[in-house]
Amino acid sequence: MLPPFTSLDDFRNQLAQAKGVDAAATAGAAARNGQLTKPPGALGRLEDLAIWYGGWRGSDRPEIAAPQVIIFAGNHGVTAQGVSAFPPEVTAQMVINFEHGGAAINQLAKLAGARMDVHALDLDTPVQDFTQAPAMREAELLAALQAGWNAVDPTADLLVVGEMGIGNTTPAAALAFALFGGDAADWTGRGTGVDDASLANKTRVVAEGVAMHGAVIKDGLDALACLGGREIAAMAGAIAAARLLHIPVILDGFICCAAAACLLRTSATALDHAVAGHQSAESAHPALLKELGKEPLLSLGLRLGEGSGAALAIQVLKGAVACHSGMATFAEAGVTDG
Structure with a gap:
């Protein structure tokens, strides 16, 4: 342990x-x-x-004999700004779907022979709207990191972490913008499929959040506290735990990679045990993968989240190890x- x-x-x-x-x-x-x-x-x-x-x-x-897939779910106050095409209630509804085995990730985890765990993190209490205040207080961030840290099975030999959180491409974009610079528009994509007007609004929200908190962000954990969410922090905690346990990690899409970026901006060797499972259809994911120094194993136009692309990539890594x-x-x- x-x-x-x-x-x-x-x-x-x-x-x-x-x-x-x-x-x-x-x-x-x-x-x-x-x-x-x-x-x-x-x-x-x-x-x-x-x-x-x-x-x-x-x-x-x-050998790869005991892969683990962990899905973390969280809600975001910033959804009140109209950044998603879906309402926040969908987060809890999808958690139930995961628990009943009805989501894409359930099928892909089963296909990979992976244990799958689901952790819903205070869904009734969204993190703060980061354009108004830091998303999480220090105690909240610690609790979310610990939830991820403690969710990793030490006997696992491969880890995939995924997420569910309506609106969470917005904090992911804000994290990437805060950590790597450029313009807010460089990092802000359509997420669940917002129209042009909603994309412009989403980009404004990302820019405002980073402008508000940028001066106090010194590393990735500062960024998580100011701009992240519980499920994003939990993914970071799980990836970090796997690093200490020498459990290789397959990273999922844009949101997972934003969580990973927070670790990289905290310790330069934090992602040495990780590979990128896929390049998603979210517009900024290729640029984020480049910042992480990771070449994706797959590129299939996926934009579902849930750890789905990384779970599918388990098959590639299993093939490599089997040969x-x-x-x-x-x-x-x-x-x-x-």
């Missing part, structure tokens, strides 16, 4: 002091890859993925190594 953290500075310190990848396992996995019955590099990026995964799992011949660990070496197969 992970040690608990009792303050934001404690969280920062644990993240900064997290041990890196197992260099010996990485070297062993690379050596094994060079002996497999295939031309060098013939499996392309699958080879790099398998080596990366083995390094984080401490094995030159790893790496299951294939014979030239010596084992009695095949001449040219």
Whole structure:
């Protein structure tokens, strides 16, 4: 089990002091890859993925046997500004759908053989409208980070985190804008499908929020407190816990990557254990992936959230690891190594 953290500075310190990848396992996995019955590099990026995964799992011949998918749900005061095409009540309704197995993520998690957990975070008490006040007080942010931290199963060997929260592409855009600069319009997309007038309004909301809080944002945790939401913070807490537990993470779409960006802007090595599952159809996601330094595994025009793209990408990583660990070496197969 992970040690608990009792303050934001404690969280920062644990993240900064997290041990890196197992260099010996990485070297062993690379050596094994060079002996497999295939031309060098013939499996392309699958080879790099398998080596990366083995390094984080401490094995030159790893397996993926216990993936975990965690969905966090939260509500946002900023929805009162008309930033979403759907009302806030949909968040709770979708949580029930998750719990009854009726959502896309349920099907994809089942297909991947993943345990799926759902955590609804104070849905009756939305975080504050960040154009009026900081989204969360320090105690609220700590509680949300801890919810994510404690939700990770230490016996899992792969993690996907997803979200449900009507309006949450707005705080995600504000986080990206605050952390990486540019213009509010660069980071603000249509989310659930808002029209042009609503997009202009949403962009105004993002710009106003960052203008209001920008001076006090020194790192990603400050940004989360000022502009984020409980489900976004919980995703960050879970990704951070996985970093300390050496559980590789597949990142989902724009909102998940905004949560991840908050960790990266808090500790430069916070996302070394993570890959990007997919590039979503949200307009700013490619730019956010570039800032994270992550190349997506898939690009299928998805914009659902829920961890759906990352859950689908579990299959790609499973394929990489299955080939790496299951294939014979030239010596084992009695095949001449040219």
